[in-house]
Amino acid sequence: MEGERLEDDRARFLIRYAGGFAPFVVARAEGAWIETTEGRRILDFTSGQICSTLGHNHPRIAAAVERALEEVVHLNSWMLSEPVLALAERLAALFPPPLEKVVLLNTGSEANEVALKLAKMHTGRFEIVGLTRSFHGLLSGIASVNFSMAHAGYGPLLPGAFALPAPYAYRCPVRHCDGTCDCTCLEVGFDLLDQESVGSLCAFVAEPVLSAGGIIVPPDGYFRRVRELLDERGMLLVMDEAQTGFGRLGTMFGFERDGIGPDLVGVSKTLGGGLPLAATITSSAIEQDCYDKGFLHVTSHVSDPLPASAGLAVLDVIAEEGLVERAAARGEYMLARLRELQAQHEPIGEVRGRGLLVGLELVEDRESRRPADALGAAVTRECYERGLSMNIVRSQQHANCFRIAPPLTVTEAEIDLAVEIMDASLRAVREPAAA
Numbered sequence: 001m002e003g004e005r006l007e008d009d010r011a012r013f014l015i016r017y018a019g020g021f022a023p024f025v026v027a028r029a030e031g032a033w034i035e036t037t038e039g040r041r042i043l044d045f046t047s048g049q050i051c052s053t054l055g056h057n058h059p060r061i062a063a064a065v066e067r068a069l070e071e072v073v074h075l076n077s078w079m080l081s082e083p084v085l086a087l088a089e090r091l092a093a094l095f096p097p098p099l100e101k102v103v104l105l106n107t108g109s110e111a112n113e114v115a116l117k118l119a120k121m122h123t124g125r126f127e128i129v130g131l132t133r134s135f136h137g138l139l140s141g142i143a144s145v146n147f148s149m150a151h152a153g154y155g156p157l158l159p160g161a162f163a164l165p166a167p168y169a170y171r172c173p174v175r176h177c178d179g180t181c182d183c184t185c186l187e188v189g190f191d192l193l194d195q196e197s198v199g200s201l202c203a204f205v206a207e208p209v210l211s212a213g214g215i216i217v218p219p220d221g222y223f224r225r226v227r228e229l230l231d232e233r234g235m236l237l238v239m240d241e242a243q244t245g246f247g248r249l250g251t252m253f254g255f256e257r258d259g260i261g262p263d264l265v266g267v268s269k270t271l272g273g274g275l276p277l278a279a280t281i282t283s284s285a286i287e288q289d290c291y292d293k294g295f296l297h298v299t300s301h302v303s304d305p306l307p308a309s310a311g312l313a314v315l316d317v318i319a320e321e322g323l324v325e326r327a328a329a330r331g332e333y334m335l336a337r338l339r340e341l342q343a344q345h346e347p348i349g350e351v352r353g354r355g356l357l358v359g360l361e362l363v364e365d366r367e368s369r370r371p372a373d374a375l376g377a378a379v380t381r382e383c384y385e386r387g388l389s390m391n392i393v394r395s396q397q398h399a400n401c402f403r404i405a406p407p408l409t410v411t412e413a414e415i416d417l418a419v420e421i422m423d424a425s426l427r428a429v430r431e432p433a434a435a
């Protein structure tokens, strides 16, 4: 964590890939809890890196991995195995037609990158459009349409990347709405795009809820309008369901809410339940066209059996335990508890979210809405001290929005405990003498 020192001297052998490290070392994890080497238990309201949606170390995932270790872990990339065939079939059945062709990959960046490669090869065009405050991964191709962070310092990005203003009603990017987005930002964005394009508009990529950008929830009907605008231009829709796929928003996929059909979908984090597993899904028509044109994405770990086995266990548990419905119910409970907290704390400017992906934005005061970055850092530290891990997302120079994303298996008692810790932490930071 920024501003805290990790005492373990062995960290000097690590490249610091994200600022600092947490000020403790983890020994084990189970369910919604992690335990440090010093025996401290911490409630993990980030689900690891938003991957452990079944909770940490789910016994069904452990059993699937053990079975794979006995059967087959890794193969030459053109050889298929039972878990890979079974997972592709299961995924194809989960998506609405015509989405029925799957490639099994490793990370979210890779799944989105593959989606864009397929989109470019299929359309023969190269211009890709994303939203400001978006995050799709940190490999250079996909990072070209990451507009929340990570552009400066790495040299040229891909040509033909465009940003449209994100539908962020609390801080309207076109200074038009307040509280409820009426999609003016989208219309303005496409007006600009049409004037900037060199006539090679290929695809639009978006998260159903912008997560790293500050839990920005597009209004109902937003993606229906996106679909119309794309169809008018012959563009493809790519949905990045890295965080939202398989139940987190209280629906199996985030795109379901608007009843639209994407052309390509990237899923990742939540599919492996903590193991590196991702997939790109598309239609037979796009797959056939790209195959005919010589599509190539053969990597060392494409179609690996071991993570596919874990993915099958994740899908089984989600279905058997009704975790999609549970995420919807627990999400409503969490939103209600956080809105009670907001009523008691002036600096909580807005609480927003869907299902179990909730943002809590801190401001200096509700009138000015100035982002309260220092308060965010202090509350994060205080929460750690009191046994709760939550992260503040950093987007466009500010870090003032908590992203709250417990496992879908979280209990109401664990949500109550987290809210209690947040309450006590906010009080301790705002009124140190009274705490």
Ligand SMILES: Cc1ncc(COP(=O)(O)O)c(C=O)c1O
Residues within 6 Å of the ligand: 106, 107, 108, 109, 110, 112, 135, 136, 137, 138, 207, 211, 212, 240, 241, 242, 243, 268, 269
């Ligand atoms: C919405 C979204 N897409 C893509 C990615 C990239 O995934 P990965 O880190 O597995 O490459 C992330 C990672 O945080 C993400 O949140």
